[in-house]
Amino acid sequence: MKSAVAATALPAQSKVKDRAGMFERASSRPGISAGRIFYGPYILGQDMDELPPHLRFQKARERQGLSHDQLAIATDLPGFGSSAIWDIEEFEDDLTTCHSPSDLRKYCRVLKIKPADLFGAELAEPPVTPEELVRLIHEECRQRGITLEQFEEVVGWWLSRCMDPPQKLLEEMSLDGLQWLCQELHMDWRRAL
Numbered sequence: 001m002k003s004a005v006a007a008t009a010l011p012a013q014s015k016v017k018d019r020a021g022m023f024e025r026a027s028s029r030p031g032i033s034a035g036r037i038f039y040g041p042y043i044l045g046q047d048m049d050e051l052p053p054h055l056r057f058q059k060a061r062e063r064q065g066l067s068h069d070q071l072a073i074a075t076d077l078p079g080f081g082s083s084a085i086w087d088i089e090e091f092e093d094d095l096t097t098c099h100s101p102s103d104l105r106k107y108c109r110v111l112k113i114k115p116a117d118l119f120g121a122e123l124a125e126p127p128v129t130p131e132e133l134v135r136l137i138h139e140e141c142r143q144r145g146i147t148l149e150q151f152e153e154v155v156g157w158w159l160s161r162c163m164d165p166p167q168k169l170l171e172e173m174s175l176d177g178l179q180w181l182c183q184e185l186h187m188d189w190r191r192a193l
Contacts, residue, residue: 036046053096053118058089059112060118077103084093095177101193102167104175115193128191139161154182177187 051059061071068082068089078083080103087094095104101115108115118122128136137159141151152159157180162172170192173181182189 043054052092054089054092054094056118057095057107057111060108060113061085061089066110071107071110075103075106077106087112092178096179099175100173101170101175101178105170105192116190119190119193123188123190125188125191127193128187130169130192133169133181133185133192134163134166136187137181140185151184155184 002183039047061068064071068072068085071085072080072082084098087098095118099107104115104118108118137151138149141148144151146154149159157173157177159169162168170178178192179189182192
């Protein structure tokens with residue numbers, strides 16, 4: 001059941017900012033118990049379907065009882081410490097601009113969720129493997145009568161550098177890059193997660 005509480009601005013005297021200065025706790029607002037957390041226009045406690053991916057990520061981390069440090073250590077991604085987890089949760093586009101599908105899989109394995117769960121509805125079509133993605137890229141180039149280099153210009157990603165082996169597509173490309181590629185392949189990008 002969806003939450004009936006609408007998220008609106010709180011009076012200034014009832015706001016308490018956390019260390020990042022981004023979250024507000026309700027303290028004396030009618031209809032909202034103390035301790036509910038507001039994230040911009042979102043309220044934790046509302047259905048996951050109503051939350052954007054970065055807040056779904058945070059909620060999944062909290063559900064597992066993991067701190068930012070614990071999640072960073074458990075995923076063991078080189079160069080990504082607890083500050084990367086903070087960034088994912090604080091900046092709506094950080095997950096898609098700074099992380100690869102492979103990174104996302106590692107986070108989700110620790111969080112015990114499916115990667116597609118962070119991005120919405122269930123998929124009706126089956127998943128696509130990296131090998132199938134590479135095949136679809138070559139097919140699309142043939143159908144359009146263009147070279148791989150020309151297709152790279154359309155997609156906005158240097159595909160030739162991350163197609164051999166095919167798994168590199170999911171390691172070298174950001175989630176945004178995957179979305180751009182799949183848009184050109186006329187398929188739901190979440191199938192490749």
